[in-house]
């Protein structure tokens with residue numbers, strides 16, 4: 001790890017799509033990061049406004065730039081771009097950025113390596129295949145060495161972050177089967193972004209829950225890609241269904257797996273503890289403690305545990321994290337820190353907010 005000493009120049013940061021939820025979360029976190037300076041914030045429909053007019057919680061942060069349009073910049077005063085734009089729009093805008101910029105992209109545009117899989121799940125041909133081939137998939141704990149040398153990092157999706165951290169460790173250790181994985185996922189509504197949508201209105205989301213993308217969500221191929229690489233097989237399949245919860249932040253995944261012949265839950269738990277020993281942001285809970293979204297809220301922490309199922313040979317993995325932090329902006333900052341040789345935890349080492 002490098003050190004951001006007093007003489008080190010700050011990393012000059014632009015946030016594209018700062019008027020959205022992940023952009024605003026980046027602003028919140030980066031205001032506490034002593035190694036960066038926020039020089040550009042962009043919006044689309046909200047460009048032209050002061051940032052605090054769009055997000056009044058930042059009225060105190062007088063030095064923040066106003067929201068501009070990305071076309072208005074020559075990027076000379078920027079070292080790093082966080083791109084928080086919708087899918088498809090992202091690839092068009094990133095392709096036009098100058099090459100001196102390092103980019104952490106929070107959209108799904110550069111996550112899938114297979115161009116046909118991308119076209120199948122995202123409804124069309126990729127417009128920047130060369131960049132897609134260049135991008136490094138930034139699940140930080142498992143990809144540090146690649147992230148360090150990358151110019152473009154594809155920040156993982158929120159659900160895939162929570163699923164892959166335990167499953168990759170267990171598949172690498174050969175302790176679970178690769179063709180019997182059921183991921184039951186739940187998310188707060190910020191996962192759907194800030195742009196108004198009928199399905200996330202208070203009166204439609206409060207006091208109830210619903211599944212969506214049932215067994216057909218685009219995060220399934222992203223998870224399968226990561227698990228397939230981990231165990232060197234293209235045959236990994238997951239059954240993945242997310243649910244929308246009446247809460248603003250948080251992800252909880254309950255993952256049902258079959259243990260490999262002769263393996264035990266105790267061995268699986270020991271493998272998780274070994275894989276993440278020394279990792280600041282991944283905690284394997286003691287005993288039978290159950291991860292809560294409340295216990296990681298507003299933080300970059302992932303809590304996980306594995307317990308024996310009542311059915312012989314099966315186990316249940318539980319994972320919680322904050323979709324806007326480790327599932328998006330927090331992990332993006334972890335990746336930026338690695339790319340710029342800053343201490344990896346800088347700006348993202350806050351304790352969870354409870355209650």
Ligand SMILES: NC(=O)C1=CN([C@@H]2O[C@H](COP(=O)(O)OP(=O)(O)OC[C@H]3O[C@@H](n4cnc5c(N)ncnc54)[C@H](OP(=O)(O)O)[C@@H]3O)[C@@H](O)[C@H]2O)C=CC1
Pocket residue numbers: 016017018019020021022023042043044045046047083084085086087089106107108156157158190191192193194195323324327328
């Ligand atoms: N929310 C989450 O938990 C997660 C989100 N992601 C991904 O991160 C990205 C951002 O998500 P999120 O912040 O939630 O989304 P939001 O809908 O909250 O924000 C989208 C942002 O993109 C801007 N924008 C929209 N269309 C255009 C355009 N054509 N040209 C330029 N700017 C545009 C919007 O500007 P304006 O508001 O001014 O119109 C806004 O700033 C998405 O790709 C999402 O899938 C990834 C992981 C988790």
Ligand SMILES: CC(=O)N[C@@H](CCC(=O)OP(=O)(O)O)C(=O)O
Pocket residue numbers: 106107108156157158159187188189190191192193242244
């Ligand atoms: C609650 C909700 O709607 N969540 C989003 C996931 C957000 C995220 O990580 O997605 P991207 O792959 O789009 O970047 C969804 O299911 O589409």
